[in-house]
Amino acid sequence: MDAGLTAAGTTGRIAPALDGLIACPECDLLMSRQVLGAGQQARCSRCHHPLYRPRPEAAVKIVALALTAGILMVGALFFPFLSISAAGETHESSIFSTALAYSEGYLAPLAVAVMLLIVLLPVFRVGALIFAFGPLLAGRTPYRHAQIAFRLARHLRPWAMAEVFMIGTIVSLVKIGGLASVSFGPAFWAFAALVLAVGVMDNLSNDWTIWDALETTR
Amino acid sequence: MLTARRAGLVGCRSCGRVWPRQQRHCGRCGGHLDDDRGASLQRVWAWLIAGVIFYVPANLYPMLDTASLLTGDVRNTIVGGVIELVHAHDYGVAAIVFAASVVVPITKFLAIAQLALTLGRVRPWRRHRRHRMLAVVDFIGRWSMIDVFVVAILSSLVQLGSLAQVHPGPAAIFFALSVVFTMLAAQAFDPRLIWERDEAEAA
Numbered sequence: 001m002d003a004g005l006t007a008a009g010t011t012g013r014i015a016p017a018l019d020g021l022i023a024c025p026e027c028d029l030l031m032s033r034q035v036l037g038a039g040q041q042a043r044c045s046r047c048h049h050p051l052y053r054p055r056p057e058a059a060v061k062i063v064a065l066a067l068t069a070g071i072l073m074v075g076a077l078f079f080p081f082l083s084i085s086a087a088g089e090t091h092e093s094s095i096f097s098t099a100l101a102y103s104e105g106y107l108a109p110l111a112v113a114v115m116l117l118i119v120l121l122p123v124f125r126v127g128a129l130i131f132a133f134g135p136l137l138a139g140r141t142p143y144r145h146a147q148i149a150f151r152l153a154r155h156l157r158p159w160a161m162a163e164v165f166m167i168g169t170i171v172s173l174v175k176i177g178g179l180a181s182v183s184f185g186p187a188f189w190a191f192a193a194l195v196l197a198v199g200v201m202d203n204l205s206n207d208w209t210i211w212d213a214l215e216t217t218r
Numbered sequence: 219m220l221t222a223r224r225a226g227l228v229g230c231r232s233c234g235r236v237w238p239r240q241q242r243h244c245g246r247c248g249g250h251l252d253d254d255r256g257a258s259l260q261r262v263w264a265w266l267i268a269g270v271i272f273y274v275p276a277n278l279y280p281m282l283d284t285a286s287l288l289t290g291d292v293r294n295t296i297v298g299g300v301i302e303l304v305h306a307h308d309y310g311v312a313a314i315v316f317a318a319s320v321v322v323p324i325t326k327f328l329a330i331a332q333l334a335l336t337l338g339r340v341r342p343w344r345r346h347r348r349h350r351m352l353a354v355v356d357f358i359g360r361w362s363m364i365d366v367f368v369v370a371i372l373s374s375l376v377q378l379g380s381l382a383q384v385h386p387g388p389a390a391i392f393f394a395l396s397v398v399f400t401m402l403a404a405q406a407f408d409p410r411l412i413w414e415r416d417e418a419e420a421a
Contacts, residue, residue: 018237023222026410027349168370
């Protein structure tokens with residue numbers, strides 16, 4: 001259900017209290033903030049950008065999914081990822097060895113970049129979200145830097161490319177095709193599950209009302 | 219339509235709260251309050267030009283170096299890899315790689331340049347379309363990294379001694395940088411520019 005917000009200018013005066021106002025991040029329209037029920041979606045009345053949508057228990061779900069993703073990442077890192085065999089020769093690869101494929105000579109910076117994109121940034125984001133929302137679950141006030149952690153986790157989202165890597169895996173398998181037979185290791189399935197968990201987690205944390213949870217308990 | 223800017227305020231793009239114009243950081247989430255649209259446009263052009271420049275060697279140098287008993291030593295560029303997939307009748311995957319490595323990057327260059335060049339010169343009813351165009355460009359950019367990952371996966375997996383060996387080529391690093399720079403160009407593009415400049419023109 002959509003709830004179009006009223007533009008602040010239409011009443012002919014600007015409310016003196018700034019915390020009753022919001023500005024659309026996409027088109028800058030000034031609107032008055034309204035309290036929505038669960039399942040309602042607030043949209044900008046000019047550019048229709050989705051603004052916020054309260055999700056009950058979002059913090060609990062985010063922490064649960066972040067923990068799941070963290071555990072799956074450990075599995076994905078230390079089990080074999082794919083293995084290939086042809087004419088008696090076998091070779092196994094892991095997530096680490098995939099990133100290190102670029103470690104020869106002048107391509108070395110790319111090995112660091114791949115490691116960042118598929119392992120370090122996803123791990124950092126999961127850790128940051130647990131740090132930001134974990135204390136809320138225990139009924140405590142958030143840590144001092146919870147806001148920074150949450151902001152960084154959101155900001156780094158485009159750079160954590162686990163799902164792009166997953167599609168890359170499928171393309172690679174087709175490319176190898178008839179040349180050799182490839183089998184999936186446990187790390188492949190762990191990584192696939194991680195992509196799903198992170199997807200749901202990001203969907204939940206992509207919401208302004210989360211800031212209220214971090215703010216009101218301060 | 220009253221915007222935050224006209225009201226002498228600045229909106230936080232990460233949490234939505236508004237603050238007095240002169241404030242630099244959001245008091246709720248600590249986000250940087252970016253109010254300088256001119257600087258946004260300069261960053262867009264800088265990253266975009268860097269992205270286009272790096273896309274050239276990305277296509278000239280080999281991306282993948284395959285040595286196998288059957289085919290000998292083959293060095294493929296990005297487009298060469300797509301052609302090889304087509305010859306192998308893997309049309310679906312050829313389409314994915316072609317889209318991710320050729321169609322998406324070039325479309326992004328053109329789309330960002332067009333959006334930046336035509337600010338303030340577009341009919342009001344086209345704003346929604348242009349806004350959506352920027353959102354799509356921003357969303358789709360990271361998917362171009364597919365080819366960089368494919369090369370990494372193949373190089374780490376296909377190590378079968380004399381039977382077949384795959385190594386990454388120099389194009390991989392140029393291509394990765396081109397994708398990163400274009401992503402930064404799209405992120406630097408402040409969508410509020412699309413709505414504001416057009417409005418200023420209409421008024």
